[in-house]
Amino acid sequence: MSEAATLQIQVEHTQQSRLSQVDFNNLKFGQILSDHMLVAEYANGQWEDVRIVPYGDISISPSMSALHYGQAIFEGIKAYKFVDGTVSIFRPDKNHERFNKSAARLEMPEVPQEIFIDGLRKLIGLDHSWVPATPGASLYIRPFMFATEAALGVHPSNSYKFIIITGPVGSYYNKPLRVKVETHFTRAADGGVGFSKNAGNYALSLHPTKLAQQEGFDQLIWTDAKEHTYVEEAGTANLLFRVGDTIITPSADTILHGVTRRSIIEIARHWGYQAEERKVSVKELVDGIKDGSVTEAFAAGTAATLTPISEIGYKGQLYTLPDPAKREFSNKVLQYLNDLRYGRIADEFGWNFIV
Ligand code: COI
Numbered sequence: 001m002s003e004a005a006t007l008q009i010q011v012e013h014t015q016q017s018r019l020s021q022v023d024f025n026n027l028k029f030g031q032i033l034s035d036h037m038l039v040a041e042y043a044n045g046q047w048e049d050v051r052i053v054p055y056g057d058i059s060i061s062p063s064m065s066a067l068h069y070g071q072a073i074f075e076g077i078k079a080y081k082f083v084d085g086t087v088s089i090f091r092p093d094k095n096h097e098r099f100n101k102s103a104a105r106l107e108m109p110e111v112p113q114e115i116f117i118d119g120l121r122k123l124i125g126l127d128h129s130w131v132p133a134t135p136g137a138s139l140y141i142r143p144f145m146f147a148t149e150a151a152l153g154v155h156p157s158n159s160y161k162f163i164i165i166t167g168p169v170g171s172y173y174n175k176p177l178r179v180k181v182e183t184h185f186t187r188a189a190d191g192g193v194g195f196s197k198n199a200g201n202y203a204l205s206l207h208p209t210k211l212a213q214q215e216g217f218d219q220l221i222w223t224d225a226k227e228h229t230y231v232e233e234a235g236t237a238n239l240l241f242r243v244g245d246t247i248i249t250p251s252a253d254t255i256l257h258g259v260t261r262r263s264i265i266e267i268a269r270h271w272g273y274q275a276e277e278r279k280v281s282v283k284e285l286v287d288g289i290k291d292g293s294v295t296e297a298f299a300a301g302t303a304a305t306l307t308p309i310s311e312i313g314y315k316g317q318l319y320t321l322p323d324p325a326k327r328e329f330s331n332k333v334l335q336y337l338n339d340l341r342y343g344r345i346a347d348e349f350g351w352n353f354i355v
Contacts, residue, residue, distance in 0.1 A: 007050050007114060009038070009122055014054040024134045027170035029303065034130040034139070034166045038123045040115050041148075042160040050115055052123055055165060061150035065157045071147035072199040073102040076302035077259075079124050079139040079166075079355070081131045082343030087124060088352040089141070090341050092117055094259040099143060102196035107156040108145060115162065116143060117353075123164055124355045132168045138341075140169040140303065146199075172303040173218070176310035176324045179234055179299075180217040181282050182208055183315065187233065187254070189225035194232075194254035201256075202236070209235070217313060219299070223282060224252065230279050234309065237301030240264060241285065242329050243293050251277035260300040264333055266349065273329070282314060289319040296327040306334045 014035045022032055033055050040050040066072045075095040080088050096117055100110045120141065124131070131139040143164045147157030185208035187201065188194020194201065205220070212220050219235030231250050233239055238261035240249045247268045249261060265275045288294030289312065297309040308324035324330070339345040343352070 007047065009119055010051040011122075011126065012051065012053045013126075019129055022130075022168060024132050024137065024168060027132065027134070027137050027168050029169045029172045030140065030167065032167045034127040034168070036123060036127050037166075038115075038119045038162075038164040040111075040119070040162040042109050042162065043158070047109075047112065047115060047162075050119060052119075052126060058161075058163075060148070063150040063152055064147070065149045065151060066146035068152065069147070069154055070198070070200045071106050071108055071157055071160075072144070073099065073106060073108065073146075073197055074142060074144035074199065075099050075197060077120075077141040077143070078169075078302055078341070079131050079141060080341045080343070081133045084343075085133075086343060087128045087131050087139075087355040088341070088343060089120065089124060089355060090353075091259050091263065091351045092120055092141075092353055094262065095143070098197065098257065098259075099145075102198055103145065105193055105196045106198055108147070108160060111143075111145065111162050120164055121353070121355055123166065127166060128355065130166065130168055137168060137170050139166050141166045169303075171305065172301075173299075173307040176308040177218045177234070177299060178216065178311040178313070179219045179221050179309055180212040180215065181231065181312060181314040182212070182220045182222055183228040184208075186225040186228075187222040190253060192225075192254065194252075195256060197256060205236070215313070221282075221312065224254070228282075230281050231285055234299040235304075237299035237304040237307070239309075240298055240300055241280075241288075241294050242296040242327075243288060245272075246274040246276060247329065248276045248278070248280060250280045252279065258301050260302060260305065260337075263337065263349075263351065264300055264306070267333055267336060268329070270349075286312065286314050286317075286319050289321060295322055296330050297321050298327075298330050306330060306337070 145162045148159045149157035222232045224230045238258040268275045299307045312319045
């Protein structure tokens, strides 16, 4: 994609910033969008017309193939504001890598670094005032790509749109989670698209999640498609737990390999904890909660950050975990991640991309 290196990113500034209308002390997730967005078009085998324009509606064809056949992928990234006003994006290179893996699986084109990373820096540079300085808040970044060919035949689209929108957010979950182990519905099977961040994976989660919510749970723990024996993910995030001084997280080709999950594993190892990425059976998890050896369980993701799991429901039984406030590793690693992302400590891993 070397042609992208020569691409200029045109900028059209908004005539009417909406920034003054934002209550930065009362941010919900994903409801407020910043002034500008980056848009790029893919056609005739190359990316073109990369531009930053005022955030706004786009026009699409009713026969646009993403609407019918689901070639649609996305990412979630966050930018943070340091006390001195510096703006930093957390590990966008990892999201870029995953985005292109998702693209390859869905037979979509890769988005080159010149658009994904350099374009992102330029966009955040322009909308830097939208990055919240309020405690616990950040700028959520949503890069996404979808097929735009107007045609009803089933084939890879010959044109695509890549867009990055952003918006200030508070926390996604505001309390510890009660999660139900799903033993009927399936999120992903071997050879499928579970590892890719595509829209369909979220669509299929809505009905089973709604049923679990009607039973009083917040989210699901997905299990393997074949036997529903092994745990995979926690709702829209990855699942991690602690046994002794070991941090354990399910690993499989079917799970989404999250950047927060990866960062927590790297920090844990750096601190001298063992970290295991392996198959974890539901039995191992619930037996460990019963005998007290599982002392912590949490969901980790860009939106979720690190959210403690307080209770797990499995086959009609409830398994209660220790008080989230007393969990040593989860609280320590969350504090460390926050200190790092808000620039309060040295960035010893080199994860902050300063804008
Ligand atoms: C994220 O953590 O960024 C996600 O994609 C989760 C969700 C809001 C879909």
